[in-house]
Amino acid sequence: MTARANADTNADTDTDAVASRSHDQTITNALTIDVEDYFQVSAMAPYIARSEWDSRECRVERNVDRILDMLARHQTHATFFTLGWVAERYPSLVRRIVAGGHELASHGHGHERASDLSRQAFMADIVRAKKTLEDIAGAPVLGYRAPSFSINADNFWAFDCLAETGHRYSSSIYPIRHDHYGMPDAPRFMHRLSNGLIEIPITTLRLGQRNLPSSGGGYFRLLPYSLSRWMIGKVNADDRESAIFYFHPWEIDTGQPRVAGINLKTRFRHYVNIPRMAGRLEALLDDFSWGRMDEIFLAPPPGQGGALARAGQR
Secondary structure (H helix, E strand, C coil): CCCHHHCCCCCCHHHHCCCCCCCCCCCEEEEEEEECCHHHCHHHCCCCCHHHHHHCCCCHHHHHHHHHHHHHHCCCCCEEEECHHHHHHCHHHHHHHHHCCCEEEECCCCCCCHHHCCHHHHHHHHHHHHHHHHHHHCCCCCEECCHHHCCCHHHCHHHHHHHHCCCCEECCCCCCCCCCCCCCCCCCCCEECCCCCEECCCCEEEECCEEEECCEHHHHHHCCHHHHHHHHHHHHHHHCCCCEEEECHHHHCCCCCCCCCCCHHHHHHHHCCHHHHHHHHHHHHHHCEEECHHHHHHCCCCCCCHHHHHHCCC
16 A cells, blocks of 8 residues: 555644554445535535536546546545436546446435435436446446435435335435434444345444544544544444445545635535645555445455344344
């Protein structure tokens, strides 16, 4: 793997260099990328109309290519939850993802929150995305992640739709409290639903009576890297579970256009520490073992064979 010395100089190397590397390397964590562009983020919806998407500068291809290069240097495979909208416009990018040994999974077609759709509209969205991705890649799509983790107690029927359309697993629940999403009372780890579908929630760290976000996104950019690394390591060591880490291609893009008129909360959440993100990812790839969702949770390697069995007990 690439040495820590090669990590982006903007990473938190002052504290990382002296921190202990006592993480359990026998556990492989799941690295996931939600393939969407900066103007498709749910928080930008009040400011950028869907009708404007095709007229916006699309930067997703160059950013995913940067990620693919980074993963190749670290000899790491990941799962790319990809929008059908992106796949239709950049089919060669989808093929490069698969050719690199990565898992191609679905993020729906048009980044519409599942909680905003009727059952019929949701079914149409996931069917379109799955067919688009599979036709382009020539490979089955087994996994799905709802935009903005938008499956909750009010639309649990979405899991039946996923099972009916041939998906084997979902990673759509974030068991935290958040103003845009979250099911804090949901199981923290992989569990099998009554329809046979497996839900693999985004990773949290349990402290007292609260689940703390510890697996990527804006939290990873906001918090010191050493804290994020400690939380993932603690889930591996104490819970003996694989962590699910996620990020977006636009989070490494310092040159993305600034969206005018957005409120202070959205501006902070979207842009905080983007210049440090690439370096932190390099450090993260050095500090832990990473792999694809399907290989970790659907066909666990020797030494982690209990993961799928435990899912039926939760």
